[in-house]
Amino acid sequence: xxxxxxxxxxxxxxxxxxxxxxxxxxxxxxxxxxxxxxxxxxxxxxxxxxxxxxxxxxxxxxxxxxxxxxxxxxxxxxxxxxxxxxxxxxxxxxxxxxxxxxxxxxxxxxxxxxxxxxxxxxxxxxxxxxxxxxxxxxxxxxxxxxxxxxxxxxxxxxxxxxxxxxxxxxxxxxxxxxxxxxxxxxxxxxxxxxxxxxxxxxxxxxxxxxxxxxxxxxxxxxxxxxxxxxxxxxxxxxxxxxxxxxxxxxxxxxxxxxxxxxxxxxxxxxxxxxxxxxxxxxxxxxxxxxxxxxxxxxxxxxxxxxxxxxxxxxxxxxxxxxxxxxxxxxxxxxxxxxxxxxxxxxxxxxxxxxxxxxxxxxxxxxxxxxxxxxxxxxxxxxxxxxxxxxxxxxxxxxxxxxxxxxxxxxxxxxxxxxxxxxxx
Amino acid sequence: xxxxxxxxxxxxxxxxxxxxxxxxxxxxxxxxxxxxxxxxxxxxxxxxxxxxxxxxxxxxxxxxxxxxxxxxxxxxxxxxxxxxxxxxxxxxxxxxxxxxxxxxxxxxxxxxxxxxxxxxxxxxxxxxxxxxxxxxxxxxxxxxxxxxxxxxxxxxxxxxxxxxxxxxxxxxxxxxxxxxxxxxxxxxxxxxxxxxxxxxxxxxxxxxxxxxxxxxxxxxxxxxxxxxxxxxxxxxxxxxxxxxxxxxxxxxxxxxxxxxxxxxxxxxxxxxxxxxxxxxxxxxxxxxxxxxxxxxxxxxxxxxxxxxxxxxxxxxxxxxxxxxxxxxxxxxxxxxxxxxxxxxxxxxxxxxxxxxxxxxxxxxxxxxxxxxxxxxxxxxxxxxxxxxxxxxxxxxxxxxxxxxxxxxxxxxxxxxxxxxxxxx
Numbered sequence: 002x003x004x005x006x007x008x009x010x011x012x013x014x015x016x017x018x019x020x021x022x023x024x025x026x027x028x029x030x031x032x033x034x035x036x037x038x039x040x041x042x043x044x045x046x047x048x049x050x051x052x053x054x055x056x057x058x059x060x061x062x063x064x065x066x067x068x069x070x071x072x073x074x075x076x077x078x079x080x081x082x083x084x085x086x087x088x089x090x091x092x093x094x095x096x097x098x099x100x101x102x103x104x105x106x107x108x109x110x111x112x113x114x115x116x117x118x119x120x121x122x123x124x125x126x127x128x129x130x131x132x133x134x135x136x137x138x139x140x141x142x143x144x145x146x147x148x149x150x151x152x153x154x155x156x157x158x159x160x161x162x163x164x165x166x167x168x169x170x171x172x173x174x175x176x177x178x179x180x181x182x183x184x185x186x187x188x189x190x191x192x193x194x195x196x197x198x199x200x201x202x203x204x205x206x207x208x209x210x211x212x213x214x215x216x217x218x219x220x221x222x223x224x225x226x227x228x229x230x231x232x233x234x235x236x237x238x239x240x241x242x243x244x245x246x247x248x249x250x251x252x253x254x255x256x257x258x259x260x261x262x263x264x265x266x267x268x269x270x271x272x273x274x275x276x277x278x279x280x281x282x283x284x285x286x287x288x289x290x291x292x293x294x295x296x297x298x299x300x301x302x303x304x305x306x307x308x309x310x311x312x313x314x315x316x317x318x319x320x321x322x323x324x325x326x327x328x329x330x331x332x333x334x335x336x337x338x339x340x341x342x343x344x345x346x347x348x349x350x351x352x353x354x355x356x357x358x359x360x361x362x363x364x365x366x367x368x369x370x371x372x373x374x375x376x377x378x379x380x381x382x383x384x385x386x387x388x389x390x391x392x393x394x395x396x397x398x399x400x401x402x403x404x405x406x407x408x409x410x411x412x413x414x415x416x417x418x419x420x421x422x423x424x425x
Numbered sequence: 426x427x428x429x430x431x432x433x434x435x436x437x438x439x440x441x442x443x444x445x446x447x448x449x450x451x452x453x454x455x456x457x458x459x460x461x462x463x464x465x466x467x468x469x470x471x472x473x474x475x476x477x478x479x480x481x482x483x484x485x486x487x488x489x490x491x492x493x494x495x496x497x498x499x500x501x502x503x504x505x506x507x508x509x510x511x512x513x514x515x516x517x518x519x520x521x522x523x524x525x526x527x528x529x530x531x532x533x534x535x536x537x538x539x540x541x542x543x544x545x546x547x548x549x550x551x552x553x554x555x556x557x558x559x560x561x562x563x564x565x566x567x568x569x570x571x572x573x574x575x576x577x578x579x580x581x582x583x584x585x586x587x588x589x590x591x592x593x594x595x596x597x598x599x600x601x602x603x604x605x606x607x608x609x610x611x612x613x614x615x616x617x618x619x620x621x622x623x624x625x626x627x628x629x630x631x632x633x634x635x636x637x638x639x640x641x642x643x644x645x646x647x648x649x650x651x652x653x654x655x656x657x658x659x660x661x662x663x664x665x666x667x668x669x670x671x672x673x674x675x676x677x678x679x680x681x682x683x684x685x686x687x688x689x690x691x692x693x694x695x696x697x698x699x700x701x702x703x704x705x706x707x708x709x710x711x712x713x714x715x716x717x718x719x720x721x722x723x724x725x726x727x728x729x730x731x732x733x734x735x736x737x738x739x740x741x742x743x744x745x746x747x748x749x750x751x752x753x754x755x756x757x758x759x760x761x762x763x764x765x766x767x768x769x770x771x772x773x774x775x776x777x778x779x780x781x782x783x784x785x786x787x788x789x790x791x792x793x794x795x796x797x798x799x800x801x802x803x804x805x806x807x808x809x810x811x812x813x814x815x816x817x818x819x820x821x822x823x824x825x826x827x828x829x830x831x832x833x834x835x836x837x838x839x840x841x842x843x844x845x846x847x848x849x
Contacts, residue, residue: 082526102506102524105623108728193724195623199529202614202626226727226745227753300617303650304532321650329651329835333771336834340764347757410760411753 006031011162011216018072025072029058044134045151049119071114076164079120082196093312104196121151130314143365146176147372153180156210171375173208177390178360181401185217189385201297236422237271244358253363259393290379350409355419364400387413389420430455435586435640442496449496453482468558469579473543495538500588503544506620517736528620545575554738567789570600571796577604580634595799597632601814602784605825609641613809625721660846661695668701668782677787714803774833779843788824811837813844
C-alpha cells in the first residue's frame with residue numbers, strides 16, 4: 002500500500018514529512034513504485050538504485066525531520082556530479098563514470114535534508130548531441146523536449162516531486178512547456194554551477210522543475226543565498242507586459258492562442274496588460290545566443306574531443322572544429338551586444354511586474370523529429386533573466402503547452418511571485 | 426647524478442625529451458631532487474608522491490615520445506581536480522579529499538603527454554582565506570604572492586618548468602611579479618575552467634607559469650583550441666602603449682622606475698611608445714571588480730558555509746554573509762560597467778601591439794604582511810584581457826618585479842608575441 006503519495010507536490014510532501022504524517026520511506030516507496038510502473042515507457046532515469054534510496058530513506062526516518070527539504074525525493078540531471086551515483090552525461094565516453102564528489106547544488110540539497118533519488122536522462126552533455134531516450138509522459142510518441150528531458154518527464158509523470166536541470170539555450174523551459182510542468186531558471190550567477198558539465202559558461206544556469214509555483218519557491222529558498230521574504234504580486238493590480246518577442250513568426254496557433262487567452266483572463270481580473278515591442282537591437286539576439294553558445298562550446302568539449310572524438314556526436318565535434326566558422330571578433334561583438342541588451346531589457350522590465358512570452362512554438366513534436374525548438378528561450382538565457390514556465394490549461398487529449406514569465410536580472414523572487422499571481 | 430636538468434625551461438626540456446637526449450625519468454628525478462633540497466623552506470607543494478611520479482615517468486619512457494608535452498613535469502594548483510591526487514583547496518573542509526576525476530585542463534595536459542607532478546599550494550579556495558604556507562624562493566622572509574603561491578614559487582625555484590594557476594583578481598600576475606617568473610592569464614573563456622573551484626564565474630580564468638615567453642606559448646598551443654600560427658611582433662617597429670592605469674598612485678618607486686626604463690629601452694630600439702591615459706569610466710573598475718568578485722563569492726562558498734562554517738576563514742564567511750552589504754542592484758550595475766569598459770578597452774587597444782602596465786605596486790612584502798596587493802591586476806581580470814607577466818632585470822640582491830603586457834580580448838597570440846618582443 003502506497004496511497005499514491007507520489008502525487009503530492011513538493012510543498013505538500015515536505016509539510017507531511019515534517020509533521021511525520023508520512024515517513025520518508027513510504028514516500029520513497031510510492032515514487033519507486035510509480036517509476037517501476039512507468040519507466041519502461043518514459044525512460045526518465047539514467048541511474049536509479051532502489052536499495053540505496055531505501056537505505057537513505059530509512060536513515061532519514063531514524064534521524065528525524067531536518068528542515069527544509071527533509072526526506073524530499075529530488076532527481077538530478079545526469080550532467081551534475083553525485084558522490085553516491087555515476088555521472089554519465091549520455092556520453093559513450095563516460096559509461097559508468099563515477100568520481101566521488103557532489104556538485105555544489107547537490108551538496109546544498111543534501112544539507113537541506115533532501116533525498117537525492119537518482120540521475121535523470123539528458124541530451125549528450127546537455128548540448129546538441131545524442132538525444133535522451135526519454136518520451137513525453139503524456140504521449141510516448143512525442144518528445145519531452147531537451148536537454149533536461151528526464152528531469153521534466155520525471156516531474157510530469159510523478160516519479161518524484163522535484164528535479165534539477167540546466168539551461169544554456171532552452172534546456173529547462175522547453176521541456177517544461179512540452180511536459181506541462183513548472184520550471185524555474187534563475188538569474189545567471191545566483192546558483193553555483195560547480196560540478197555541472199560546462200557547455201557555455203557565460204549562459205549555463207542550473208534550474209529546477211516542480212508541479213507548482215510554490216515548489217519552485219521551495220528550492221529557491223534553499224539555493225539562493227539572498228532569498229528574502231517573498232513579495233506579493235496581486236493578480237488584480239499586476240502590470241503584465243505581453244512580449245511576442247522578435248521570433249514571434251515561429252509561434253504556432255496554440256501558442257498564439259495561449260498567450261492571448263492568458264492576457265485576456267488577466268485583464269478581466271483587473272491586471273494591466275501592456276503590449277511590449279522590444280527595440281530593434283533585440284532582433285539579432287537569437288543568432289547572438291547561438292554564436293556564443295557554439296563558440297564557447299569549442300573549449301568546453303575539447304578534452305572529450307581529444308580523448309576520443311569517435312565517441313562524440315558529430316554536432317559536438319562540429320563545435321570543437323568550429324565548423325560554423327565563427328571568428329573571435331564575432332564572439333567579442335556578440336558579448337557586447339548581449340551586455341548592451343541585458344542592461345536595456347532590465348530598464349524596460351522595471352515598468353512591469355512580469356513579462357509574459359511564449360515558451361515554445363507549440364506543443365511537443367514527435368520524438369522522431371528531435372527535441373523541439375529553443376527559439377523562444379535562447380534570448381532569455383542570453384539576457385540572464387529569471388524565467389518561469391507555467392503550463393496553460395489545455396483541452397483533454399491535447400499535449401501540454403507553457404508560457405514564460407520573466408523579468409529583469411535578479412528579480413527572481415518578484416518573477417516567482419508574478420508567476421504565482423498569473424496561474425491563480 | 427642528475428645534471429641539473431631541472432634548470433631547463435619547458436621549451437628546452439620538451440625538445441630534449443622528444444629527441445630522447447634525456448629520459449622522462451631523469452628529468453623527473455632532477456626535479457624531485459631539487460624539491461627535496463628546497464621544499465622544507467619554500468613549501469610550494471600541498472601534495473607530491475615521488476614514487477607515483479617515477480612510476481608514471483618510467484611508463485612514459487617505455488611508451489616513447491608523444492607530442493607536444495611528452496614527459497614534461499607540470500604542477501597543478503590545488504584548486505583543480507586531479508584523478509590520481511587529492512584536491513584540498515588549503516581548506517580544513519577538504520583534508521584528504523580525493524574524488525577520482527581530472528579537471529578539463531588536466532585531461533588536456535595528460536592527453537598532450539605531460540607528467541602531472543603534484544599539487545601546488547594555494548590560498549584557501551584561491552580566495553581571501555588562509556594564505557598558502559609558501560615562501561618567496563628569493564628570500565624566505567617574503568611572500569611569493571597569492572593565491573597561486575605554490576605554482577609561482579615552484580617555477581621560480583626550478584622545482585618544475587611549468588605550473589597551472591588561476592586568477593580572479595590578481596592570483597597569477599601578482600605572484601609571477603613577486604617570484605620573477607613569466608605567467609599568462611588568457612582571455613576569459615578560452616580555456617575551460619571545469620574542475621576548478623569556482624570563486625567568481627564571470628572572472629575566474631586558468632593560466633600558467635613558466636620561465637620564458639616560449640614556455641607560455643607552448644601551453645597556449647595545447648590549451649587554446651584556436652591556436653593559430655604565432656604572429657611576429659618586431660621590437661623595432663612595435664607600437665607599445667604605456668598605461669599607468671587609474672591606480673598609479675599605488676605604484677612604488679621600483680615599479681615606476683621599471684616601467685620608465687622598459688619604455689625607454691623600447692624607444693631606443695625603435696619602438697613607438699605612446700602614453701595611454703584611460704577614459705574616466707575606468708577609474709571605478711578596481712571597485713567594480715571587487716564588488717563582482719565578492720558578490721559572486723556569496724554563491725560560490727555557500728555549500729562550504731552550510732557544511733561547517735567554523736572550518737572556513739572569516740573572510741570567506743563574510744562573503745557568504747555579504748558583510749559588505751552589496752545589493753543585487755549594485756551587482757547588475759557593476760556587470761554593465763564592466764561590459765561597457767570591455768568594449769571600450771578593446772577599441773583603445775586596437776591601436777597598439779600591446780599595452781604595458783605595472784603588475785604590482787612593488788616587490789613582494791614580508792610574508793607576515795600578507796600576500797600583497799592585487800590593485801594593478803583586478804581591472805584586467807574584470808576586462809577579460811590576456812595578460813603576460815614579464816620579469817624586469819633587477820640589481821643583485823633585490824627581490825624580483827614584473828610588468829604586465831596586455832591587449833584586447835582574444836588578442837592572446839598577439840599579446841604573447843608582443844611580450845616576446847618586449848623581453849628581447
